[in-house]
Amino acid sequence: MLTRLPIMLLAYPEIFLLAAGCAILVIDPFLKDARRWVSYALSLAALLGCAVLTTIVTGMTGGQLATTFNGMFVSDMMASTLKMFTYIVVALCLVYSRVYMAERGLYRGEYFALALFATLGMMVMISANHFLTLYLGLELMSLCLYSLVALNRDSAVSSEAAMKYFVLGAIMSMIYGVTGTLEITEVARGAARVLQGDHPSKTVLAFGLVFVVSGLAFKVGVVPFHMWIPDVYHGAPSAVTLFISTGPKLAAFAMAIRLLVNALQPLSGDTPQFPSGWQDMLVVLSLLSMAIGNLAAIAQSNIKRMLAYSTISHMGFMLLGLLSGIVGGNALSAAEAWSSAMFYAVVYVLMSLGSFGMVVFLSRAGFEAERIEDFRGLNARSPWFAFIMLLLMFSLAGIPPTVGFYAKLSVLQAVLGAGHVWLALVAVLFALVGT
Template sequence: MSVSEILNGLIYGDLTRSIEVFCPEVLLCVTVIVLLLLRLFSLDHKIPPYVIALGGSVVAFVAVLLQFVFFTTGGAETNLGAGETLFSLFQLTEAGVGSPGELFTGLLMHDAFTLFFRLGLTFFLVLVVALTVLTGIPDNEDGPDFYTLLIGSTIGMMVATSANHLLMLFLGVEMMSVPSYVMVGFLKGRRSSSEAALKYVVYGAGTAGIMLYGLSLIAGLLGTAEFAELGPRLAYLIDGDGVTLSNPNIVVTLLGVMMVLVGLAFKLSLVPFHFWCPDAFEGAPAEIGGFLSVASKAAAFALLVRFLLAMTASGGGELESLNLYLGLALGVMAAVTMTFGNLAAYGQTNVKRLLAYSTIAHAGYMLMAVSAMLVITNAAESSGWSAAQVQDGAARCVEGLMYYLAVYLFMNLAAFAIVALIRNETFSEEIEDYNGLAHHSGTMTVLCVCMGVAMFSLLGMPPFGGFFAKLLIFASVWNAGSIHWLMWALVVIAGLNTIFSLFYYLRVLKAMFIAPRPEGVRSINMSGLVGAYVVVITLPILLMGASPLQNNLSATARYVASVLFP
């Protein structure tokens, strides 16, 4: 290639397409800058910062939504009257958004998997911004700072979910972590908040360092940092030597992968890398807890899936036992994580801390899907699964994970949002102060009922979305059991855990609904808007049990499978 060829290819080919796809992130960056400019010119007293933040995130959400619609329908969306206009407004083209593939010369990946996560993240951003408007956690003065951090972190997550390069993996993790350290310490005048931030930042920095070292080993061993190259090169490198510990290349790969997993396990708060989680959640405002527990976990899961598949997808049978053992290791980790999370949640008196342990447990459930996925991709030769079965089984795992995350988004956000809203009224997050809240009339009752729905869904009760999510994951893991019995054991452990988790969720509900209202507590009146918001984020939990959304998810998962598991 000549210089002009290179430059032409970059500017007219790659860059045009990339920016078209990257548009939502760019819009979010613009929102950040507008927020800061506003304060620079002292306009923030006239226009509240949340207006800008809300507007920017809604526009970004719409942009991703259009991309999603365009992508899934191939641009043939004509039912929506304004569809074509909107498509042309965002200049979506078949060659750009319409076709999956790499962006920015291979740094990012654009496909349905990524789009799904970006869609979820931007939607979640909108919901969180709306929540902060209702709870008023950043006042007008701190608004630009807060929303800058929130949006900055979201940009990082979106980059992370589309990462297709080891450097972008690290960059994405850093970009989503560092602003969240500040957000955890956002109530800067409070001791617990600053302590939580300190623990979070030191822990995060430590794991980031270890992850980076692992990345350097992998990149150095394989001589590349592109995801697409990792698996084939590894397979080429061990070429016939077999995946055993007598091969130093395998040992160093394992060390590298494990170190990267440490970094991701930190984000996912998997045992034994969960220590920060309860402390940080207790010290942070509940809104931030909700944001971190959902968004950063979703992004980290997307990264985990991508990274592991990149490491282990060889195209041949070389890396199968690597897959199997990594899958089993993750399975054990999942079992330990959910058991620990559920058991440790028992003795908690603080609702946020309880929910923190609950998120640890849920990370364990979701990790099961990843583990089963790895085990299944191993299956082709050793256990007589046909290629189609492998693809289908792995797709079910991914589908389960995606569905779980979609439901988890709403149920966890609902739980944290209600904690935050109640805190605004009662100034407490202790369970005992929740006694008899349901006996207040009006909005508070609505809040309590919604909390009930969220908790039952977290618990996995049948009519709610949480049940279907669990069912999908359990079924896919069960499916993997015919390859290795450990997966069956995993389902059993997960089932037992579901029973364990019954009690501590019900404890909160018991306080709310059954315990009598203490004497002399003033009646609480909240605005109807609060109730409406909570109902809006609770309704999807119910809908997730019965909506055509699953079809879309199925199709996405199937598509992802066809790309990720050829």
């Protein structure tokens, strides 16, 4: 059931976080170094306040689909769940990175403000029900992440920015030209109308679909749009890598659901009207990502680059859950498949949080625990850290009985349920390579 609520009610968490970020920017210049903890505490309090407001909004809507701002902003159970995990992940990132950033002279108000504004962008992306809203959230998040990456050293992310601007502009132009709307739910209806009969705009719609999938692939970081991930993960300060490897993945997953499932489900493929669609594209992207991600990770000596390539393979595995939701144009089993993909995304983000968090914990002033050889003798120095790192690596590899194994198992069950037996076998093979 679709409910339209009074304007701004659903966006109270976003408005609150915006106000908190602006307050930190105003207050921090007047704080001495010894009182920088005030900005830190305000950031954590802001995230807690967002969690409370999101809980209240979810209670008011009953977890049902509700929209505001003329249908451009949506609240549903998926949005609420992903937002809550985003708050948790961002808060832990700030906690983990406190000592690291202080030792390097980066414990400043702009770090906390940028982190909060990036989180705001993620929240807008998660609740976007319109291409312009999605664009706004993506730009806010991306520009803040670029600034965070450049806090301490230069970063080569300009190619991603240029590609993103081009792709998103092409997406909106082509899809608006064919369907006459940028509202995601209306785009789905417009696409379905175009597919009826021999409509002359089918080709334009197909090109728009290619740009949609390309833009998603760039943001998620799957092959062949993955080259920025190892460089950015390696080049950024470890605390920033911790941040950009976690929360943005949840926002990217939400963007994939909103675009492919809510807007472009008629273009999924495997139907007489559109025999080859985004499902086939995701199959290719998924297989390439699992193959190259796992094989390249084995050859790395830098743990941040190794985890970066591991991210590529994990995102490829997550795509399997997305593409398994529709069989022959039928979405009867979609909820189970897409739930498995969301479960996998959340589990991956938590494991990535733990893995990069260990890198941050073990680093100190003048020493970055980035090379695999830096972890030599960890068991002798700190048995508990060594044990936790072992569990995290086992979970990332999907070894039972860790939660990573059950995440992989849920996705494989969805793939088998969709009848893609060969795809499940190939995924298992690549998972074995990754161990």
